[in-house]
Amino acid sequence: MSLSRRQRLRLVRGGVYAATVVALVLILLAVDWGALGGALFKWEIVRDQFPDILTNALRNTVIFTIFGFIGGLSLGLLLAIMRLSSVKPYRWFAATYIEVLRGIPLLVTLLILGFGIPIATGWQWPNPYIQGSVPLALVAGAYIAETVRAGIEAVPRGQMEAARSLGMSYTRAMATIIIPQAFRIIVPPLTNEFVLLIKDTSLISVLGVTASTLDLARFGRNGVNDTANATPLVVAGLVYLALTIPLTQLAAWMERRSKAGRR
Amino acid sequence: MRRISRIAAPVLALGLILAACGDDNSSSTDETTAAAEETTTADTTATADTTAAEGEAEAGAVDVASLGLIADGKLTVCTDAPYPPFEFQDETTNEWTGFDMDVVREIAAGIGEGLELAVTVQPFDGIWLAPKAGTCDMVASAMTITEERQANALFTDGYFDADQSLLVRADDKDALTSLEALAGKTIAVQTGTTGETYAQENAKDATLKSFDEPAAMFLALEGKQVDAILQDLPVNAERALKDDKTALTATFPTGEQYGFAVSQDNTALADALNAGIAELKSNGKYDEIYAKYFAK
Numbered sequence: 101m102s103l104s105r106r107q108r109l110r111l112v113r114g115g116v117y118a119a120t121v122v123a124l125v126l127i128l129l130a131v132d133w134g135a136l137g138g139a140l141f142k143w144e145i146v147r148d149q150f151p152d153i154l155t156n157a158l159r160n161t162v163i164f165t166i167f168g169f170i171g172g173l174s175l176g177l178l179l180a181i182m183r184l185s186s187v188k189p190y191r192w193f194a195a196t197y198i199e200v201l202r203g204i205p206l207l208v209t210l211l212i213l214g215f216g217i218p219i220a221t222g223w224q225w226p227n228p229y230i231q232g233s234v235p236l237a238l239v240a241g242a243y244i245a246e247t248v249r250a251g252i253e254a255v256p257r258g259q260m261e262a263a264r265s266l267g268m269s270y271t272r273a274m275a276t277i278i279i280p281q282a283f284r285i286i287v288p289p290l291t292n293e294f295v296l297l298i299k300d301t302s303l304i305s306v307l308g309v310t311a312s313t314l315d316l317a318r319f320g321r322n323g324v325n326d327t328a329n330a331t332p333l334v335v336a337g338l339v340y341l342a343l344t345i346p347l348t349q350l351a352a353w354m355e356r357r358s359k360a361g362r363r
Numbered sequence: 364m365r366r367i368s369r370i371a372a373p374v375l376a377l378g379l380i381l382a383a384c385g386d387d388n389s390s391s392t393d394e395t396t397a398a399a400e401e402t403t404t405a406d407t408t409a410t411a412d413t414t415a416a417e418g419e420a421e422a423g424a425v426d427v428a429s430l431g432l433i434a435d436g437k438l439t440v441c442t443d444a445p446y447p448p449f450e451f452q453d454e455t456t457n458e459w460t461g462f463d464m465d466v467v468r469e470i471a472a473g474i475g476e477g478l479e480l481a482v483t484v485q486p487f488d489g490i491w492l493a494p495k496a497g498t499c500d501m502v503a504s505a506m507t508i509t510e511e512r513q514a515n516a517l518f519t520d521g522y523f524d525a526d527q528s529l530l531v532r533a534d535d536k537d538a539l540t541s542l543e544a545l546a547g548k549t550i551a552v553q554t555g556t557t558g559e560t561y562a563q564e565n566a567k568d569a570t571l572k573s574f575d576e577p578a579a580m581f582l583a584l585e586g587k588q589v590d591a592i593l594q595d596l597p598v599n600a601e602r603a604l605k606d607d608k609t610a611l612t613a614t615f616p617t618g619e620q621y622g623f624a625v626s627q628d629n630t631a632l633a634d635a636l637n638a639g640i641a642e643l644k645s646n647g648k649y650d651e652i653y654a655k656y657f658a659k
Contacts, residue, residue: 215579218586225588308551308572308583318554322573324489325555328515 145331149323156312157319158339164233164301164315169294171237176244181274183249194245201242207303210235214307228313232304240297247289251282284358291351295344316340427475430632432500437479438471440464441499443487446577448601448656449505450482462597462656463503466522467623469648470639486575488555491516494626501625501632505595507557508622517627519636521620522649527561528596529613530603532584536610539591542566548590551580557619558594565615566593577602584609597657 103111182194201209213235218224225231255278263273302317309318316336323332433439442463445451450461459482471478483499491512493499507525508518531539539545546568552559554573562571572589574580577598583589585608592599596614603611625632643649 211579211582215582215586215588218588219582222587306575306579308574308579308588310549310570310572321488322554328489328492328511330489330492 140330140334142327142329142331145323145327145329146335148327149319149332149335153316153319153335153339157314157316157336158343160229160313161298161301161316161343163229164236164304165294165298167229167233168236168240168297168301171233172240172244172293172297173290175237175241176248177279179241179245180248180252183245184252198242198245201239202246204239206236206239206300207306209239210303210306213238228307228310231307232301232313236297236300236304239300240293243296244290244293247286247293248282250289251286252278254285255281287358288351288355291347291354295347298340298343298347427478430474430500430635431629432632433497434481436477437481438467438474438501439481439483439499440467441483441485441490441493441502442504443490443576444482444484444504446505446598448597450503462523462652463505463621465652465655466640466643466649467501467503469643469652470636473639473642474635487553491624494624494629500629501623501636503623505597505621506624507595507619509557512624515627516624517629517633518622518624519633520640521622522640523621525557525617525619525621526596527558527593527615527617527619528599528611529615530584530592530594530599530609531590531612532587533608533610535590536612540612542569542613545569545591549588551583551589551592553577553580553594556594557617561615561617562593581606581609600657 179194179197182190183198185191185194210232214225214231225234259277259281260273263277264270268277301315305315305318309315314322316339320333320336323336324330326332442450442459444459444461446461448461449463450459452458453460459480464480464482468480471480481499483493485493485498487504487506490502490504491506492515493502494516502516505523505525506512508521512518529539529542529545539548542562542565545566547570549570549572550562550566552562552571552573554575559571559573562569572583574583577592577594580589580592580594581602584592599611603609623636625636640649643652
């Protein structure tokens with residue numbers, strides 16, 4: 101037991117590396133790559149997914165996401181300002197809304213709003229895009245509100261005080277001084293929200309889909325039914341990645357840039 | 364990040380190895396067979412005795428160990444539930460029940476004494492691939508035998524005639540009695556089912572809206588988002604019986620049959636199930652279960 105702490109650490113680390121290498125080699129040997137390719141990535145099936153997966157499924161996913169994000173961002177901004185308001189009922193309303201909508205799974209919210217409202221009121225959703233995007237936006241709004249509130253609170257207090265002492269009204273100071281700075285802070289978390297929304301659109305299909313309103317995930321799942329092969333799911337996953345990776349990279353870049361700017 | 368990957372890599376590796384092993388059914392079952400052979404010989408003789416006693420020893424006893432079950436002493440069944448009256452949980456006992464479940468339980472009891480039923484619930488999408496993937500031994504999910512599905516799973520003989528049917532709101536009961544009457548209307552179908560295929564082929568003038576599960580379709584019908592539901596007759600019939608806001612207005616004989624599915628290399632299990640189905644039909648148990656769920 102004369103090993104020093106550093107030696108022991110090195111030993112453990114070496115062990116972990118060795119185990120990882122052994123595991124990798126075992127995988128490479130054990131996996132039947134031909135069978136794996138045949139089950140998950142059959143070329144004929146991959147080719148069959150195009151162009152519909154882009155012109156139809158991707159298009160719908162993007163529409164749902166954009167509607168959901170624009171609605172969610174506007175709502176989130178409003179709720180954040182209400183939460184920070186000096187008027188108590190505003191604060192209560194915003195806090196309750198956020199707690200309720202954040203605490204219920206999106207799937208349940210979708211079912212309640214998508215099916216429940218027409219059943220209860222007789223009112224019909226004008227089209228499937230609105231039926232799917234509105235619940236998405238309402239839930240996204242709750243999450244974004246918290247992000248925006250954190251951003252507003254992160255702007256140094258002196259900014260507001262300085263703006264007020266220059267004679268600006270509260271509203272004007274908020275709109276022209278505080279919120280623009282807050283946004284710079286929250287761009288990375290907002291991008292995350294956006295990526296989450298992209299993935300959440302895959303739940304909208306519980307409300308029923310017609311041939312023209314398929315989202316990417318539903319498209320992939322239908323493909324599995326049609327081809328009796330899992331390849332369409334893999335292709336759908338790759339298209340999601342093609343959408344989300346550039347966004348997360350963009351967010352990382354903006355984060356680096358904004359840090360450099362503040363130095 | 365580095366710490367995460369160091370932990371994640373071996374975990375991932377393990378997962379992939381397990382997945383790879385799952386594919387390799389033949390070799391792993393051989394081992395278990397060898398190991399289990401001794402323990403089950405006693406069981407086998409017992410079953411042989413009972414079958415002989417019943418005087419119907421035509422198929423002979425089934426060697427449970429040769430069935431390649433994924434869990435010892437359990438017949439693991441994949442199903443998309445709840446799908447009454449075929450599969451649902453009993454409200455008081457929480458036991459899986461319904462037509463399929465009762466039939467499978469009865470067959471399992473015939474295969475080996477004490478062979479229990481373990482139920483795995485999963486969505487209907489591609490459920491027939493589950494035995495091949497090693498998720499369960501067999502699928503019993505009110506599943507129609509089709510050529511496409513047969514390409515990737517081994518089906519038993521049909522055990523149920525499943526016709527398609529049309530369910531509408533009670534208000535439309537006199538108007539929407541055929542697929543022609545639904546031209547320009549919206550029909551709900553369940554994704555990946557033969558009902559969807561039937562609608563695609565026969566209701567070309569209607570808009571089809573596909574859903575994950577019957578519950579969503581019933582909600583959509585009630586909320587007037589769709590005008591009719593086209594799906595397997597027993598499910599619609601049960602709904603029309605329970606809910607007087609809906610009415611069954613048409614049935615379409617399709618010649619379809621439900622079958623159980625097993626992995627393609629597990630012919631032993633398929634044979635045992637076929638023998639069980641035949642047995643149930645000949646000894647009256649099938650009719651008993653049928654009468655329990657579908658009042659004639």
